Amino acid sequence: MSDPAMIENHTYDEITVGESASVTRTLSREDIELFGFVSGDANFTDYEGDQASERFPHATAHGMWSAGLISTVLGSVLPGLGTNYVSQNLRFARPIAIGDTITATVTVKEKQPARRRVVLACRCVNQAGEEVVTGEAEVEAPAEKVHRAPAVIPDVRISSHDRYRKLIERSARGAAVATAVVHPCSAAAITAAVDGFEAGLIRPILVGPEARMRDAAREAGKDISAFRIVSAPHSHAAAETAVALIRAGEAQLLMKGSLHTDELMGAVVPRATGLRTERRISHVYIMDVPGHSSLMFITDAAINIEPTLDEKADIIRNAIDLAHVLGIETPRVAILSAVETVNPEIRSTLDAAALCKMADRGQITGAILDGPLAFDNAVSEAAAREKGIVSPVAGKADILVVPNLEAGNMLAKQLIFLGGADAAGIVLGARVPIILTSRADSLRTRLASCAVAVSMVRAATMAAPGPAEAA
Structure with missing residues (x-):
């Protein structure tokens, strides 16, 4: 009896006409991005919008992904390890969409003993049973049996x-x-x-x-x-x-x-x-964190060393204004601490409770506030559920308000140097936005810092009263 934890191939002598094998995969956005990166084909990332029904706009894109599934069956199942691809002739019947589940099946049609060649019918269908790809592939089947543990596939992020x-x-x-x-x-x-x-x-x-x-x-x-x-x-x-x-x-x-x-x-x-101005001046990092679904705002990591309660209120107001300019209508604000419960011995938890009550009383507007929240509870819905936290902010925070400059600076630098994040920096609360750049910033980060500041200036210009209104 074969060990299910091991993989083994089918040698030419073991293969029989009519034998078949299949693999099934569901197409994700990450698949598109990874194929585009590996192939260098911009078609893979040439799509618009964010809906699951998006379809590849180019035949080369959906064709290569589907053909890749056929190659997976041939190279890992039938015949399996040691197979050499000779040729293929495929017809692409219809496009596929993000979220489609595709089953690729190969069936042995013919064996050619002289060169250990095998001809296989190839067919891919979607979850509705509709044909996506049909055709044939010819391979040279392995002569030697291979029986071993499967290779570990590396965890790759785009x-x-x-x-x-x-x-x-x-x-x-x-x-x-x-x-x-x-x-x-x-x-x-x-x-x-x-x-x-x-x-x-x-x-x-x-x-x-x-x-x-x-x-x-x-x-x-x-x-x-x-x-x-x-x-x-x-x-x-x-x-x-x-x-x-x-x-x-x-x-x-x-x-x-x-x-x-x-x-x-x-x-x-x-x-x-x-x-x-009447506002406390504060710094905000606008962070693009790999694997996170949206931009993340961290404040304050550069200006206010040990902000008071009143200063934290202004820091939050500045960050809310920025989020509005960048298109977040009602940002979720998580006030961070080491724990998610109020502890009289931890000042940041008391400040968090007071800031939330200020929001309840209309002293801070334009956002949903909650705290104290630990970092994991603020950004991970799974972590929040595990702790039993019921909150409109927990796990979905847009703005992270740190207790002091040390905490903010360390959090931002950890995300940059260990998490691969980009961090655009801007100072708010003055008459004009102030762009803070670093020698270590990438071109993309420098331009994003400028773009954020430009957006703030334009928003302020649109909001300013005209001559008649000012009069």
Whole structure:
């Protein structure tokens, strides 16, 4: 009796005419993306929308996936290991859709002893019994018996970052936004500004020591001849000058160059000369995490070190406004802690309870709040169910509010360096959005940061009252 945990092939001598074998698979979006990655065929990802009824728009796409199932039967079942493909002749009868369950069957039609050739009829049908593929394949069957444990198939994930792509494309459709780039005196900082310009997102105004900025451009191999240059002797003066350009209406965005965030914010926060509003200034990471179904917002990981209850309320309001601009009508806000119950000895749980009550009383609007929630309960519905948490936010959070800067920074960096996430960064609560970029950022991340800021500027412009309304 054969061991079901082992696999074995069918040698040429064992194969009989009329013998058949099948495999069944259900087509998923991940299958499409993986086939497109392996084959390099853009047809696999050339589809629109998110419905399960989407169909491949090209015959090559559904044909290759279906033919792949036939190859699976031939190579792993009948004849199995040691089979050499000789030829195939397939007819593709109809397209397939995401969610379709396809059964591929091969049946032995003919044996050719001289060369150990076997001709097999091939047929793929969908869950309704409709033929998808028909045809024939000719193979050279193995001469030796193979009986062994199955190979372990690696766990493969495809990270498409499609959400960033769509955000960047949407933001590039309007006019580029004048952006004061503060002290871009490194190749990385100049490159970030040029990338945003070439993507049609920003119109850079370079503020800093002119000779150093030109040296940085030469080092980066970038042409900055089209950019306005405003000279400032050093980074501190560059920050103050850039803020003055914003106050004068000559720029609508601020972008960090090669200076420390604290130095930039030192020019932003003074009430008399800076860009303060009634809101607390805060930072948000807009994260594209592989395997997660939507963008994830983490706040605050860069500005507020140990925020008070009132400051957390503003941090949440800033993040809600951003989520609205990016198309999330009613974002779900999870206020994070180490546990999901209120504990008087853990301040973050008390703050979470108070913030939720503030939302109940209309002090924080435009979102659904819940907390305290541990990270796993905030992002995993399975984890929330396991803990018995009944909540409209648990497992489906859009915005993650961390207890302090340390927790936010560590969470974001873990997702970036261990989870393969991209993290666009932006500072909110000032008169204009502030783009924070890092030398380690990818091109995609830099452009996404610019795209988010541009979207905020355009939303604010649309919301601003006209002359008649202001009067």
